[in-house]
Amino acid sequence: MRIAFILRRKNYYRLLGPVVEEGLRRGWRVECRHDWSQPRGGAKGSEFLDTAPTMAGGAPEVRTFLGFEDLAAQFRADSPDVVVTLDPPDPATRAGSTARWLWLQYSADILFEPTPRGFVDADAVGAYSAYWTDLLEERYRETGAAHEIRRKTWPVGMPELDAARRIDPDEVRRRLGLPHDRPIVLYLSFPLRSNPPTFWLREVFTPSTRLGQAARTLLARRLEYWPDVREGLNDRRLVEAVRRFCDRAGAALVMKSRLKDPIPRYALRRADRAFYDLAHHPPTILELLSVASLCIHAYSTTVLEAGYCGVPSLCLAPSDAAMGQSAFASEFVHNLKPGWIYNWPGVAYGVPLREAYDGFGRWSLADFPLDASARRDYVERFLGFDDGRSSARLLDLARDLVERPRP
Numbered sequence: 001m002r003i004a005f006i007l008r009r010k011n012y013y014r015l016l017g018p019v020v021e022e023g024l025r026r027g028w029r030v031e032c033r034h035d036w037s038q039p040r041g042g043a044k045g046s047e048f049l050d051t052a053p054t055m056a057g058g059a060p061e062v063r064t065f066l067g068f069e070d071l072a073a074q075f076r077a078d079s080p081d082v083v084v085t086l087d088p089p090d091p092a093t094r095a096g097s098t099a100r101w102l103w104l105q106y107s108a109d110i111l112f113e114p115t116p117r118g119f120v121d122a123d124a125v126g127a128y129s130a131y132w133t134d135l136l137e138e139r140y141r142e143t144g145a146a147h148e149i150r151r152k153t154w155p156v157g158m159p160e161l162d163a164a165r166r167i168d169p170d171e172v173r174r175r176l177g178l179p180h181d182r183p184i185v186l187y188l189s190f191p192l193r194s195n196p197p198t199f200w201l202r203e204v205f206t207p208s209t210r211l212g213q214a215a216r217t218l219l220a221r222r223l224e225y226w227p228d229v230r231e232g233l234n235d236r237r238l239v240e241a242v243r244r245f246c247d248r249a250g251a252a253l254v255m256k257s258r259l260k261d262p263i264p265r266y267a268l269r270r271a272d273r274a275f276y277d278l279a280h281h282p283p284t285i286l287e288l289l290s291v292a293s294l295c296i297h298a299y300s301t302t303v304l305e306a307g308y309c310g311v312p313s314l315c316l317a318p319s320d321a322a323m324g325q326s327a328f329a330s331e332f333v334h335n336l337k338p339g340w341i342y343n344w345p346g347v348a349y350g351v352p353l354r355e356a357y358d359g360f361g362r363w364s365l366a367d368f369p370l371d372a373s374a375r376r377d378y379v380e381r382f383l384g385f386d387d388g389r390s391s392a393r394l395l396d397l398a399r400d401l402v403e404r405p406r407p
Contacts, residue, residue, distance in 0.1 A: 001028040003398060004080040004099070005060075006071070008035040009047035010280050012086055015106060017281030018162035019084065021055050022391035030060040031080060037067035043194070043260040053281040072096040082398045088118025100401040102126060104159070104394065107301040108333045108341075111135060116145035119152055123401050126156040126394050128304075129384030139332060154397055157390030158383050161308050163282040165388045169290040176287070178273060182252050183293035183365060186311070187242055188300050189257040189267060190235055200322035204228050208236040208266055233357055236266050238316075241360035242296060243270040249365045256288055294368055298353065299334045299342065307347045307378045308386070312368045315342040315350035341382055346374025 003023050005016050013020075023030040034049040052062050065071040068090040075083075075097035083089075083099045086106045094101055103122040110132070119125060119140075127133055133153045137146045173180050192206055203216035204225045213229045228234075246253040255274040257263050268274050278284045285302055289295065289309040295302065296314045306313040320330045336343045336350040343350045349368050351359060379386050385393070 001026070001082070001399060001402065002031070002080040003028050003395075004031040004033055004083045006033050006035070006083060006085045006087070007049055008038055008087070009044065010049055011047055011277070012049075013053055013280040014283040014285075015086055015104065015158075015160045016084065017053060017055070017160075018391040019104075019159045019394055020060055021057055022162075022395050024055060024057040024060065026395065028395075029080075032060045032062050033071065034062060034064045035067070035071075036064045037070075046259040053279065055281075068093045075099065081402045084394070084398065088113060089121040091117070091121055094121050100124075100398070102394070102398050102401060104156075105132060107304070111139055111332050112329075116140040116143050116149065119145060119149050122152060124397055125149075125153045126397060127153050127384075128155065128158050129380070129382060130155045131381045135332070155384045156393040156397060157385040157387075158304065158308070159390040159394055160283065160286070161305065161383065162388050162391050164286050164290070164309055167282055167287055167290045172287045172291055176273065176275070178254065178291060179252050182250055184254050184288075184291050185242070185246050185249070185251045185365075186288050186292040186295045187239075187253060187255050187271075188295065188297040188302060189255050189261065189263045190238070190298050191257075191261045192235065192264070193261050194258075196324040198322060198324040200225060200228075200318070201324075205234050205318075205322075207234060208264070210234075231357070233354065235264065237357060238353075239264075239267045239270055241357055245360040245363060251293065251365065254288060254292070256285065293365055301341070303341050303348050304382055307341075307344070307375060308383055310370055310375060312346075312370045313348050314368055315348065316353045316356045317342070317350055318353045344374060344378050346371030347378040 005020060020030055020032060032052055038048055039045055040048045052060060065074060072093040075093060079098045081099060082102060084102050084104060086104055088103060089101045100123040102124050103118055104126040105128055133150060136149050136153065140146065140149060178184060195201055199222055203220065204213055207213045207216065210229060210232045213234060217225050217229050243253055252272040255263055255267060255271040257276060259276050263274055275284060285305060289306055289311050292311045294314060295306045295311050298316045298318065303313045303315065317336055325334055342348055
């Protein structure tokens with residue numbers, strides 16, 4: 001069996017690294033196709049795919065391509081048996097290849113595709129769980145693609161999480177210089193740079209002084225944000241509130257962000273440790289979750305990894321208007337509806353961001369307990385499986401696609 005993985009940035013190995021290893025373990029011919037048309041500089045320059053991470057069981061064959069036109073030419077000349085992609089199949093590349101195409105769900109991003117075209121072009125779609133198939137049907141019901149989605153979508157789990165079982169929490173604490181005798185609060189720094197540049201984010205939440213907030217708000221005549229200015233509700237004050245929360249709990253404050261979202265200096269001064277992505281396989285976020293007692297974030301889909309790792313999470317939810325969210329994003333993903341990924345008592349907790357400033361003054365770690373039964377139900381609904389075999393299921397699906405007669 002010859003399998004090719006399309007990897008456009010380094011962080012694709014976070015999702016696909018365990019699958020690559022499973023292919024090597026099976027003795028398949030494994031190709032990692034690195035997209036060298038991606039930017040080497042700018043906000044995402046650090047994610048340029050110059051090398052592949054070390055894999056257990058051998059090394060894949062690494063090939064590069066310069067955009068999908070080049071990849072289509074390569075596949076026309078020499079096609080693998082099956083292609084695994086985190087993005088919807090590129091129609092031209094798909095048409096020029098004799099391979100079967102398997103599209104793997106990438107967090108909640110699969111719900112943001114503007115059309116169901118990817119489901120038409122893919123031979124199969126690997127979803128985390130059957131629940132996501134229901135969501136996808138609802139999302140694209142008016143397009144008439146519900147039957148196509150149901151027919152092609154198969155629950156396989158989240159392959160990234162297969163790596164969690166090989167992480168040693170004691171080794172992580174030692175290597176990363178984290179205390180062995182204190183709980184750890186993992187704080188995912190607010191994405192100040194990569195979020196939509198709304199007035200609230202740039203002129204109210206980001207300025208680190210009340211004077212800066214006031215000047216920008218008055219000059220723009222955006223008096224609806226004056227209560228935030230009056231109370232000094234900005235990111236700096238939020239970080240200070242989290243720091244005091246950790247001090248009362250005797251916990252270490254560990255911050256995590258991505259290089260495209262630099263952690264502000266005022267936040268770094270209040271953190272015990274701060275990290276960007278040290279590696280994508282195994283991913284730094286899973287290593288940090290292996291030692292965390294609580295994960296604090298603002299609508300991060302890391303909530304899924306946290307739930308799997310048995311770490312309760314707290315979502316600090318800005319208002320839709322402040323974040324500039326579309327009605328679709330609010331309805332399907334960024335919300336605190338009961339039973340959704342950000343609001344599942346015993347696993348995932350959520351509060352409006354405004355309430356967190358005072359809330360951190362009275363909350364304790366005990367206010368965010370992990371309930372084993374709730375975690376089991378959460379994993380079953382959103383991640384499908386709890387057995388560390390998602391990569392194997394995905395490759396079983398890939399094998400079946402190749403062996404199955406074409407329609």
